[in-house]
Amino acid sequence: MSNREQHEQSHSSAKKKTMSRRQFLSYTLGGAGAFMVGGVALPMIRFAIDPVLQKKTGGTFVKVAQESEITTEPKEFKYQIHQVDGWYESDPVRTAWIARDQNGVIFALSPICKHLGCTVNWNTHNDNQYFCPCHEAKYSIDGKNLKVAPAPLDEYEVELRDGWVYLGPVKPNSRV
Amino acid sequence: MFKAIYNWIDERLDITPMWRDVADHEVPEHVNPAHHFSAFVYCFGGLTFFITVIQILSGMFLTMYYVPDIINAYASVDYLQHKVAFGAIVRGMHHWGASLVIVMMFLHTLRVFFTGAYKHPREMNWVVGMLIFFVMLGLGFTGYLLPWDNKAYFATQVGIQIAESVPYIGPFIAELLRGGDIVGAQTLTRFFAIHVFFLPGALLALLAVHFIMIRRQGISGPL
Ligand code: HEM
Ligand code: FES
Numbered sequence: 001m002s003n004r005e006q007h008e009q010s011h012s013s014a015k016k017k018t019m020s021r022r023q024f025l026s027y028t029l030g031g032a033g034a035f036m037v038g039g040v041a042l043p044m045i046r047f048a049i050d051p052v053l054q055k056k057t058g059g060t061f062v063k064v065a066q067e068s069e070i071t072t073e074p075k076e077f078k079y080q081i082h083q084v085d086g087w088y089e090s091d092p093v094r095t096a097w098i099a100r101d102q103n104g105v106i107f108a109l110s111p112i113c114k115h116l117g118c119t120v121n122w123n124t125h126n127d128n129q130y131f132c133p134c135h136e137a138k139y140s141i142d143g144k145n146l147k148v149a150p151a152p153l154d155e156y157e158v159e160l161r162d163g164w165v166y167l168g169p170v171k172p173n174s175r176v
Numbered sequence: 177m178f179k180a181i182y183n184w185i186d187e188r189l190d191i192t193p194m195w196r197d198v199a200d201h202e203v204p205e206h207v208n209p210a211h212h213f214s215a216f217v218y219c220f221g222g223l224t225f226f227i228t229v230i231q232i233l234s235g236m237f238l239t240m241y242y243v244p245d246i247i248n249a250y251a252s253v254d255y256l257q258h259k260v261a262f263g264a265i266v267r268g269m270h271h272w273g274a275s276l277v278i279v280m281m282f283l284h285t286l287r288v289f290f291t292g293a294y295k296h297p298r299e300m301n302w303v304v305g306m307l308i309f310f311v312m313l314g315l316g317f318t319g320y321l322l323p324w325d326n327k328a329y330f331a332t333q334v335g336i337q338i339a340e341s342v343p344y345i346g347p348f349i350a351e352l353l354r355g356g357d358i359v360g361a362q363t364l365t366r367f368f369a370i371h372v373f374f375l376p377g378a379l380l381a382l383l384a385v386h387f388i389m390i391r392r393q394g395i396s397g398p399l
Contacts, residue, residue: 049352051351051352051354051355051356051362052348052351052352056357083358085356085358085360085361085362086355086356086360086361086362087361088246088247088360088361116334117330117333117334
């Protein structure tokens with residue numbers, strides 16, 4: 001085989017496997033460009049969505065009332081929770097309406113109206129119902145929405161320890 | 177004197193073609209209110225832009241006093257409104273301008289709709305216009321929280337609840353907007369950043385595209 005033939009052979013077979021100089025350059029530039037864009041964008045995106053990905057501190061329970069205080073008539077209890085909002089910590093007051101059902105089970109309802117978020121009251125009209133003054137929503141003793149509101153009152157998680165009622169995070173009403 | 181300065185610069189940088197390209201073009205008769213008074217409807221686009229410029233300028237000045245912090249935000253707005261000279265005016269420009277810009281944009285959209293200006297070949301500019309519309313709504317929504325009074329707080333609460341009703345991704349959007357699970361300190365800083373940096377940036381980019389397309393395609397013909 002002459003030198004020239006060999007050269008031509010390697011050239012034609014190489015043509016199939018390799019890419020052109022132009023392709024190589026655009027892949028390299030594209031890859032480097034994507035790497036630089038990603039390197040700039042990813043930290044910022046992760047930074048922006050951090051609150052969504054942070055571990056939830058699984059609501060703590062707060063001591064609110066003595067079991068013996070709770071009757072079948074709902075009563076209003078105020079208590080403080082410790083709230084951490086980024087760098088801002090506070091102890092806002094929460095309100096719960098706590099009662100026993102016919103079987104003696106203690107349950108606690110949130111007073112936040114499911115219509116547009118005003119505050120409901122028990123038995124304003126002596127009709128054994130929760131009533132919201134804003135647009136006259138009504139709820140049964142279990143929190144069932146009877147008028148105006150689209151959903152039943154939320155419930156607090158309840159725990160009983162040593163004769164005390166502890167309340168945890170709110171959950172959707174499980175009684176109606 | 178100004179002529180001499182202009183000539184001195186123009187000789188070196190040839191700036192005449194630049195401003196000619198932007199400003200020196202004929203206004204067709206059918207859009208000129210001096211010819212047909214009813215052509216005033218063609219002014220609404222320009223008025224929208226004028227008020228947008230006022231929003232950006234007054235907003236920049238408001239940030240000289242405003243702080244996006246839940247303890248001090250309300251006090252800083254109260255101070256700039258009542259203690260700073262012309263505070264009521266500058267805040268008033270921003271406050272009323274925010275509503276007026278929406279009104280002007282709406283009238284501009286009506287004009288484009290009823291003159292059929294959105295049709296071929298200007299379909300893309302209608303789409304860009306819609307994006308501008310949503311960015312404006314976003315500016316209004318995020319700006320409204322900033323004074324951190326009761327109205328601001330509950331309007332945001334309701335607005336985020338609306339976003340939360342989107343199927344499947346709603347709760348994620350809501351948490352992302354709030355920056356947590358309550359409307360609080362992190363919501364305010366987030367809304368501030370979105371209001372003064374992200375959305376104005378997007379708005380300026382969209383406006384540039386809007387105007388470049390208008391210069392390319394010209395104003396649509398008479399009815
Ligand atoms: C077209 C653009 C804009 C619209 C529609 C808009 C809208 C609003 C609205 C509705 C408010 C609440 C005003 C009030 O309650 O009195 C507000 C507040 C504010 N905006 Fe804007 N804004 C725009 C652009 C900007 C820009 C570009 C900046 C800053 C660079 C800015 C900075 C502020 C600040 C600091 C406040 C809080 C002070 C206050 O409430 O008076 N805004 N904006
Ligand atoms: S908010 Fe309670 S009835 Fe409307």
